[in-house]
Amino acid sequence: MKLPQIIDLPRFLDARGNLSFVEQNNHIPFEISRTYWIYDVPGGESRGGHAFRQNEEFIIALSGAFDVVVDDGATKQTFTLNRSYYGLYVPAGLWREIVNFSTNSFALEFGSLHYQPDDYIRDYDEFLKLKKYGKI
Numbered sequence: 001m002k003l004p005q006i007i008d009l010p011r012f013l014d015a016r017g018n019l020s021f022v023e024q025n026n027h028i029p030f031e032i033s034r035t036y037w038i039y040d041v042p043g044g045e046s047r048g049g050h051a052f053r054q055n056e057e058f059i060i061a062l063s064g065a066f067d068v069v070v071d072d073g074a075t076k077q078t079f080t081l082n083r084s085y086y087g088l089y090v091p092a093g094l095w096r097e098i099v100n101f102s103t104n105s106f107a108l109e110f111g112s113l114h115y116q117p118d119d120y121i122r123d124y125d126e127f128l129k130l131k132k133y134g135k136i
């Protein structure tokens, strides 16, 4: 079973500033079909309370900080993202929510699938049922 995990990215530290990068099928363990970003999040808001049936993702805090809570239906894990030189890989089939956004935070997200509303599970009870019966 694939597990959520922090993946360190290359860092080139330089007197001119720092540089990091990602490559698909390398640091990001899938082919990237989609990139989107979340920004200007008002204080106290949370985002992304849903699961994906098939979509895998990789999330980087390009600036600021936030927590990604990943839930397999039995256990919740919280990953704090607050540097742009690592990211969180989230496999399919997990409920995940992004909370505690700092001011001016900027979440960059890569997905393995194009946007497909049918791939989303937005109801937590439905997620738990699908998990219970091994459907996701």
Ligand code: TYD
Binding pocket: 034, 036, 047, 048, 049, 050, 115
């Ligand atoms: P939504 O899924 O609610 O955001 P979050 O991931 O924070 O839960 O997406 C908000 C709106 O943006 C929704 O109407 C669908 C649309 N959207 C796209 O059209 N394409 C995308 O790749 C994403 C992530 C969202």
